[in-house]
Amino acid sequence: MEASEEIEEKKAVLEENAKQRLVMVQKKRATLRKTINEAAHSFSDITMVLLGRFCAGKCSTGNNILGKKAFDTTINTLECVVKQSKVNGRKVTVVLTPGWQRDFSGQEDQEDTQNIKDRIKQSESLCPSKPHAFLLVIYCDSSFTETDRRRVEEHLSVLGEEASERTLVLFTWGDKLGETTIEMHIERWNELRWLVDKCGNRYHVLDNKSTDRSQVGELLEKVDEMLTESKYPVSVYQESKMKDRELKEMNQEKDREVKQVKEELEPRSVESDLRVRDDDRQPRTKEEDLSEIVDVSHLGESYLNLSHVLLLLDPYKTE
Numbered sequence: 001m002e003a004s005e006e007i008e009e010k011k012a013v014l015e016e017n018a019k020q021r022l023v024m025v026q027k028k029r030a031t032l033r034k035t036i037n038e039a040a041h042s043f044s045d046i047t048m049v050l051l052g053r054f055c056a057g058k059c060s061t062g063n064n065i066l067g068k069k070a071f072d073t074t075i076n077t078l079e080c081v082v083k084q085s086k087v088n089g090r091k092v093t094v095v096l097t098p099g100w101q102r103d104f105s106g107q108e109d110q111e112d113t114q115n116i117k118d119r120i121k122q123s124e125s126l127c128p129s130k131p132h133a134f135l136l137v138i139y140c141d142s143s144f145t146e147t148d149r150r151r152v153e154e155h156l157s158v159l160g161e162e163a164s165e166r167t168l169v170l171f172t173w174g175d176k177l178g179e180t181t182i183e184m185h186i187e188r189w190n191e192l193r194w195l196v197d198k199c200g201n202r203y204h205v206l207d208n209k210s211t212d213r214s215q216v217g218e219l220l221e222k223v224d225e226m227l228t229e230s231k232y233p234v235s236v237y238q239e240s241k242m243k244d245r246e247l248k249e250m251n252q253e254k255d256r257e258v259k260q261v262k263e264e265l266e267p268r269s270v271e272s273d274l275r276v277r278d279d280d281r282q283p284r285t286k287e288e289d290l291s292e293i294v295d296v297s298h299l300g301e302s303y304l305n306l307s308h309v310l311l312l313l314d315p316y317k318t319e
Contacts, residue, residue, distance in 0.1 A: 014184060014187045014188065015184065017187045018181060018183035018184040018186070018187045019183070021183045021186065021187070021201070022181070022183045024201065025201055025203075028201070029222075029225055032225040032228050032229055033221075033225065035228055036224055036225065036228055039228075043090070043132065043223075043224060043227065044090055044091065045090065045091045045092075045093070045128065045129070046087075046090055046091070046092045046093070046132050046133070046220065046223060047092075047093040047095070047127045047128055047129060047130075047131050047132050047133075048065070048092070048093070048094050048095070048131065048132060048133045048134075048135050048223070049094075049095045049097060049123045049124070049127070049131045049133070049134050049135065050062055050094060050095065050096050050097060050135050050137055050170075051097055051120065051134055051135065051136050051137065051155065051156070052099055052136060052137030052138060053099050053100050053101065053102055053148075053151065054076060054099035054100065054101055054102070055099065055139070056099060056137045056138060056139050056172060057137060057139055057172035057173055057208055058071075058096055058097075058099060058137045059071040059072065059073040059077075059096065060073055060172065060208045061135070061137055061170065061172055061206060061208065062083065062094045062096050064206055064208055064216065065087065065092065065094055065216055065219070066083060066084075066085035066087065066092060066094060067085060067087060067213065067216070068085055070083035070085065070094070071083060071096055076098070076099065077096060077098055078098050078115075078119075079098065079119060080095055080096065080097055080098070080119050080122055080123050080126055081095070081096040082094070082095050082096075082126050083096070087216065087220065088213075088216075088217055088220065090220070092220075093127065093128055095123045095126055095127060095131070097116075097119055097120050097123050098115075098116050098119050098120075099116075100113060100116050100151060100155055101113075101151075102147065102148065102151065103147050103151070113154075116155065117154075117155060117158045120155060120158050120159065121158045121159070124159070131166065132166065132223060132227055133166050133167070133168055133223045133226060133227075134156075134159065134163055134166055134167040134168070135167075135168055135170040136152065136156070136167055136168070136169050136170060136195075136199070137170050137172055138169060138170070138171055138172070138192075139171075139172055139173060140171045140172060140173050140174055140176045140177050140182075140185065140205070141173055141176035141177075143189065144189045144191050144192040144195075145189075145191060146191055148191060149191035149192075149194060149195060152195060164198060164199060164200075165200070165226075165229075165230040166226060166227070166230055167199045167200075167202070168199060168202040168203065168204060168222060168223065168226060169195060169196050169199050169202065169203040169204075170203070170204050170205075170206060170219070171185075171203065171204070171205045171206070172206055172208055173206075173207070173208050173209075174205035174206055174207040174208075175207045175208075175209055175210070177205070182203065182205045186203070200226070200229070202222065202226055204218065204219050204222055206219070
């Protein structure tokens with residue numbers, strides 16, 4: 001077999017594999033969309049964490065998703081950055097994590113790697129609720145080698161195995177693909193095929209230069225489908241929203257108690273000032289002050305704790 005024939009044969013195999021991948025994705029998406037439509041459920045709030053190596057296009061991707069210049073594309077951030085915006089009527093939170101280097105050598109780089117891992121782990125605590133999606137950002141116009149695969153696996157491992165159920169591979173700078181389909185690009189690299197398969201065959205392409213918002217809308221749809229597939233709505237989402245409600249109600253109750261305390265104390269303070277003037281600042285006995293104690297037992301635990309502290313500050317107490 002001539003070299004040209006061998007090349008054509010390999011290309012035909014890649015094209016067939018790419019076609020099969022696309023068909024499989026379309027079938028799964030159709031099934032998940034049907035489930036979502038029948039349940040009449042979608043997420044009003046979406047939280048996404050952007051992960052990826054240095055110069056993968058995470059800042060541009062975050063800006064593209066939020067529809068504004070929220071992240072500074074001129075610097076390499078060393079800390080997590082959180083930004084929010086309304087996207088298609090939904091509150092979207094994007095957490096940007098520091099990027100790792102493509103490869104490393106030496107103790108200093110290993111220390112940097114550990115710092116980045118710590119920041120990736122920290123990203124979960126910066127989310128309003130448990131992250132709905134981890135978006136693994138990969139630059140389209142680049143090879144994806146075994147080194148790249150190991151670096152991705154190394155950094156994603158800090159999030160635990162469960163995170164892979166909510167991870168989507170997000171290819172950036174899709175315009176660089178030209179007429180090549182993303183499925184064909186995936187099939188060209190064994191390591192990239194492994195990664196996409198590990199993430200449940202979930203992937204999306206963004207053209208970072210395009211102002212077409214439909215590509216972001218489709219990304220949100222894929223996130224909804226991923227959450228439906230992982231059964232996120234049944235447990236984590238409802239639990240997080242319930243905790244948010246409980247915390248809000250508890251803070252409101254404390255605010256009411258503080259306000260009531262102030263209303264109780266202000267008249268007594270005015271009355272006390274007037275009495276001091278009338279008595280020409282005559283010394284008062286401890287018994288006279290104690291006779292003016294206000295009954296605050298009905299004001300709740302927060303105020304009782306405050307009362308306890310005030311009583312300890314006894315102006316008549318002697319050593």
